[in-house]
Amino acid sequence: MAGTVEIETASPNVKGKMEILTDDFDPTAVAVEPLPPVVTVTNVGPSESEEEEDEGVKKPTKKGREIVLGRNVHTTCLAVTEPEANDEFTGDKEAYMAGVLARYRKNLMERTKHHLGYPYNLDFDYGALAQLQHFSINNLGDPFIESNYGVHSRQFEVGVLDWFARLWEIEKNEYWGYITNCGTEGNLHGILVGREVFPDGILYASRESHYSVFKAARMYRMECVKVDTLISGEIDCSDFRVKLLANKDKPAILNVNIGTTVKGAVDDVDLVIQTLEECGFSHDRFYIHCDGALFGLMMPFVRRAPKVTFKKPIGSVSVSGHKFVGCPMPCGVQITRMAHINVLSSNVEYLASRDATIMGSRNGHAPIFLWYTLNRKGYKGFQKEVQKCLRNAHYLKDQLRGAGISAMLNELSSTVVFERPWDEEFVRRWQLACEGNIAHVVVMPNVTIQKLDDFLNELVENRSTWCQKGHGQPPCVAADIGKENCVCTLHK
Amino acid sequence: MAGTVEIETASPNVKGKMEILTDDFDPTAVAVEPLPPVVTVTNVGPSESEEEEDEGVKKPTKKGREIVLGRNVHTTCLAVTEPEANDEFTGDKEAYMAGVLARYRKNLMERTKHHLGYPYNLDFDYGALAQLQHFSINNLGDPFIESNYGVHSRQFEVGVLDWFARLWEIEKNEYWGYITNCGTEGNLHGILVGREVFPDGILYASRESHYSVFKAARMYRMECVKVDTLISGEIDCSDFRVKLLANKDKPAILNVNIGTTVKGAVDDVDLVIQTLEECGFSHDRFYIHCDGALFGLMMPFVRRAPKVTFKKPIGSVSVSGHKFVGCPMPCGVQITRMAHINVLSSNVEYLASRDATIMGSRNGHAPIFLWYTLNRKGYKGFQKEVQKCLRNAHYLKDQLRGAGISAMLNELSSTVVFERPWDEEFVRRWQLACEGNIAHVVVMPNVTIQKLDDFLNELVENRSTWCQKGHGQPPCVAADIGKENCVCTLHK
Numbered sequence: 001m002a003g004t005v006e007i008e009t010a011s012p013n014v015k016g017k018m019e020i021l022t023d024d025f026d027p028t029a030v031a032v033e034p035l036p037p038v039v040t041v042t043n044v045g046p047s048e049s050e051e052e053e054d055e056g057v058k059k060p061t062k063k064g065r066e067i068v069l070g071r072n073v074h075t076t077c078l079a080v081t082e083p084e085a086n087d088e089f090t091g092d093k094e095a096y097m098a099g100v101l102a103r104y105r106k107n108l109m110e111r112t113k114h115h116l117g118y119p120y121n122l123d124f125d126y127g128a129l130a131q132l133q134h135f136s137i138n139n140l141g142d143p144f145i146e147s148n149y150g151v152h153s154r155q156f157e158v159g160v161l162d163w164f165a166r167l168w169e170i171e172k173n174e175y176w177g178y179i180t181n182c183g184t185e186g187n188l189h190g191i192l193v194g195r196e197v198f199p200d201g202i203l204y205a206s207r208e209s210h211y212s213v214f215k216a217a218r219m220y221r222m223e224c225v226k227v228d229t230l231i232s233g234e235i236d237c238s239d240f241r242v243k244l245l246a247n248k249d250k251p252a253i254l255n256v257n258i259g260t261t262v263k264g265a266v267d268d269v270d271l272v273i274q275t276l277e278e279c280g281f282s283h284d285r286f287y288i289h290c291d292g293a294l295f296g297l298m299m300p301f302v303r304r305a306p307k308v309t310f311k312k313p314i315g316s317v318s319v320s321g322h323k324f325v326g327c328p329m330p331c332g333v334q335i336t337r338m339a340h341i342n343v344l345s346s347n348v349e350y351l352a353s354r355d356a357t358i359m360g361s362r363n364g365h366a367p368i369f370l371w372y373t374l375n376r377k378g379y380k381g382f383q384k385e386v387q388k389c390l391r392n393a394h395y396l397k398d399q400l401r402g403a404g405i406s407a408m409l410n411e412l413s414s415t416v417v418f419e420r421p422w423d424e425e426f427v428r429r430w431q432l433a434c435e436g437n438i439a440h441v442v443v444m445p446n447v448t449i450q451k452l453d454d455f456l457n458e459l460v461e462n463r464s465t466w467c468q469k470g471h472g473q474p475p476c477v478a479a480d481i482g483k484e485n486c487v488c489t490l491h492k
Numbered sequence: 493m494a495g496t497v498e499i500e501t502a503s504p505n506v507k508g509k510m511e512i513l514t515d516d517f518d519p520t521a522v523a524v525e526p527l528p529p530v531v532t533v534t535n536v537g538p539s540e541s542e543e544e545e546d547e548g549v550k551k552p553t554k555k556g557r558e559i560v561l562g563r564n565v566h567t568t569c570l571a572v573t574e575p576e577a578n579d580e581f582t583g584d585k586e587a588y589m590a591g592v593l594a595r596y597r598k599n600l601m602e603r604t605k606h607h608l609g610y611p612y613n614l615d616f617d618y619g620a621l622a623q624l625q626h627f628s629i630n631n632l633g634d635p636f637i638e639s640n641y642g643v644h645s646r647q648f649e650v651g652v653l654d655w656f657a658r659l660w661e662i663e664k665n666e667y668w669g670y671i672t673n674c675g676t677e678g679n680l681h682g683i684l685v686g687r688e689v690f691p692d693g694i695l696y697a698s699r700e701s702h703y704s705v706f707k708a709a710r711m712y713r714m715e716c717v718k719v720d721t722l723i724s725g726e727i728d729c730s731d732f733r734v735k736l737l738a739n740k741d742k743p744a745i746l747n748v749n750i751g752t753t754v755k756g757a758v759d760d761v762d763l764v765i766q767t768l769e770e771c772g773f774s775h776d777r778f779y780i781h782c783d784g785a786l787f788g789l790m791m792p793f794v795r796r797a798p799k800v801t802f803k804k805p806i807g808s809v810s811v812s813g814h815k816f817v818g819c820p821m822p823c824g825v826q827i828t829r830m831a832h833i834n835v836l837s838s839n840v841e842y843l844a845s846r847d848a849t850i851m852g853s854r855n856g857h858a859p860i861f862l863w864y865t866l867n868r869k870g871y872k873g874f875q876k877e878v879q880k881c882l883r884n885a886h887y888l889k890d891q892l893r894g895a896g897i898s899a900m901l902n903e904l905s906s907t908v909v910f911e912r913p914w915d916e917e918f919v920r921r922w923q924l925a926c927e928g929n930i931a932h933v934v935v936m937p938n939v940t941i942q943k944l945d946d947f948l949n950e951l952v953e954n955r956s957t958w959c960q961k962g963h964g965q966p967p968c969v970a971a972d973i974g975k976e977n978c979v980c981t982l983h984k
Binding site: 371 | 566568569570571572573589596600601603604606610614616617618620621626628629630636641647650651664673674675676680684703707711712713819850852853856858866867868869871873919920923925926
């Protein structure tokens with residue numbers, strides 16, 4: 001029976017054609033020449049023909065990035081190539097790969113040095129954990145119930161979860177949680193739990209919520225009501241009230257932002273709860289998910305901040321691990337109430353573990369990174385870093401304003417919002433996140449005064465050039481950050 | 493204004509209480525003593541009081557694992573502790589942590605050595621990539637459109653995607669895809685794309701599909717029809733036909749298994765397509781997602797296997813990266829048709845990137861691991877490994893049957909299904925995945941004949957003891973794996 005039945009020619013009417021193998025194994029059944037031919041590209045997109053190639057790395061042209069839906073633009077690509085027969089002998093391939101990696105590392109160092117726009121703490125040293133990279137660590141399923149797969153790190157994961165449970169004031173035996181792949185997974189989980197608790201609930205989220213919240217609404221087929229925001233970026237509870245009253249017949253599932261993506265605004269969870277109560281929503285008719293991607297770990301160390309605590313009627317809190325803590329890869333922490341989890345659980349014997357996570361297979365290295373940093377820094381270490389970040393953010397805002405640049409800093413936030421620089425090259429060099437007329441810098445523990453000064457000097461110098469080049473006056477950003485923060489010709 | 497406004501006592505009626513900070517920053521606003529008190533546990537679950545503690549690591553008792561919904565059992569936990577003031581001076585904490593990690597590493601080595609049950613290739617050496625662990629690499633958003641965050645690995649990711657596109661025969665400019673966090677994310681994505689293409693489509697999946705498929709149906713609020721399977725684990729197309737004909741008015745979204753979780757059965761995608769056509773479903777009325785978690789990368793190298801190719805009317809294929817390839821953390825590859833992606837996309841200016849992924853922030857290390865291994869092994873390297881796995885799986889099945897143990901091996905699969913061992917301790921030692929009366933070993937590239945012999949010797953020796961201990965005769969597993977593979981007293 002060696003290789004005689006080719007699937008393409010096999011009669012498709014034979015039921016259960018793939019028979020259970022009971023006779024002797026025939027090794028010639030394994031295909032001899034499986035290398036597929038290179039697929040012919042019949043229709044090359046315009047960008048592809050404009051690429052420059054440099055040492056095997058395709059680089060984008062300087063025309064500026066295109067943002068197009070439904071395209072697959074290979075601006076950069078390190079092709080995978082089939083090893084030559086004599087590669088082991090010549091060492092050419094090894095040398096090529098080592099070269100690629102060395103150049104890449106150099107590039108990462110440069111990019112890390114000039115990063116300001118995203119809320120990632122790039123300052124960490126996990127050298128002590130390099131020894132674990134040889135293992136395939138997977139915490140598949142539930143953190144609290146071991147699966148049969150032994151190469152896991154649940155003991156670290158549960159330690160980290162306990163630390164966050166303590167931070168957010170929920171008892172060990174009353175919470176459930178897990179370490180996620182990123183902030184988005186936390187939001188997806190929190191909102192899913194909310195929907196399972198209230199299947200006909202309406203999802204309310206402010207317009208400045210992270211886009212994953214609206215993605216969740218679409219994924220989960222939930223009715224979603226967008227709530228207006230104040231100029232600070234906080235949810236506008238008077239608008240929330242109007243929208244709640246228009247939908248009194250259905251339970252409310254609410255996403256509360258503990259630090260919005262663009263402005264770092266913190267929704268007032270107390271006012272949100274009060275609004276719900278005043279609109280007649282008793283505690284058994286609403287579910288609050290707190291998206292604390294960045295600030296969920298900063299707020300507890302700031303005295304006047306609205307406190308995130310399970311002593312209030314909230315359902316879940318998520319925070320990212322690669323943001324304030326710092327981690328080589330994205331990860332996050334999700335904590336919810338045990339009581340909510342049963343509605344989501346389904347017992348899966350295959351894993352010998354119930355599975356109430358989104359992902360099933362889960363990165364077992366991330367919990368160890370978090371455990372390591374939490375142990376080293378502790379509450380007090382984070383407190384010092386929060387203090388430093390707030391101080392440096394204030395410095396940046398003051399310097400920007402001193403240089404005649406519109407800028408805003410929310411109270412007790414480290415996200416400095418300012419007028420978007422004209423030059424895309426500058427924006428990309430400093431990796432600024434932009435939206436409309438504004439850009440922001442998120443001051444993280446790795447952002448020093450020295451780095452801010454470098455940035456400021458470069459910005460001020462370049463800005464005068466942009467003005468000369470005929471970009472005219474800086475834009476009015478009063479609509480984005482308020483008149484009092486805008487220094488355009490009209491408002492200064 | 494230093495610290496005078498405590499949120500707990502603030503009037504909750506003040507709208508927009510968190511004002512934009514325009515005056516000078518007051519560092520005393522940062523809380524001085526944020527360390528939260530340890531939350532008192534008022535109701536310790538029974539398991540918690542039964543724990544043994546050993547060098548700081550809580551161990552589960554030998555009573556056997558409990559699988560209970562709605563519990564949070566801290567069977568193992570490495571607590572995070574606050575650093576002492578003099579830790580830096582004494583070095584005690586560093587020493588403690590180094591000790592924990594050294595013991596953990598030893599445990600991982602032992603567990604890795606005795607692993608047989610899960611489809612993970614534990615044999616890899618990414619030493620050359622250890623230098624990259626210092627960087628926070630995040631491919632947030634779309635792989636083909638750069639976000640402003642510069643510390644990414646899209647050039648590696650696209651190289652890996654191109655390799656898989658070539659493997660599954662779809663042209664470079666006609667596919668879209670990304671590197672996921674695990675096989676589940678691939679299934680979640682594929683089924684979501686299917687639902688967005690056919691919003692009123694019904695999801696069909698065989699009973700032996702991975703549980704994430706049914707999780708997706710619940711998450712996405714899709715009507716889901718379970719289809720029967722043959723004894724091999726393949727989808728039963730005659731049952732599929734009956735169920736399709738009962739729902740002719742709605743489009744079909746189908747999950748096709750390229751290797752089921754328990755039996756490693758490969759659904760016959762050609763027969764599935766033919767069934768759809770014969771039931772009157774034209775190509776614009778069905779969407780097929782191929783879950784190729786493990787076998788998606790093995791099948792192309794096996795001549796007689798049903799070919800997974802985009803030349804057939806399939807919509808998406810997913811495969812895991814930590815399974816056959818081997819990777820320190822879970823990851824996967826998802827490839828779909830560009831044409832399907834537009835329905836899912838939403839342009840998010842914040843990232844300067846449209847986002848059609850599930851996760852948003854994405855692990856940038858995983859693509860480099862995959863790129864590294866694909867480059868080193870190439871198609872021919874994988875072919876050799878597939879050959880070795882199939883050969884060794886056959887050896888294991890033959891040895892089991894020779895020892896009078898019921899066992900089944902699907903044609904061209906490396907998953908050996910056999911009678912579940914009586915002893916839970918033995919099952920856990922070898923990390924076997926079990927379901928009902930059956931267990932399985934997935935023969936991966938790191939599973940040598942030597943390891944299989946060790947396992948077989950231990951199994952045969954222990955099995956005679958279990959029989960003496962009064963467990964009686966081995967169970968009949970004919971219902972699970974067929975009469976011809978069962979050697980119980982009735983069928984042998």
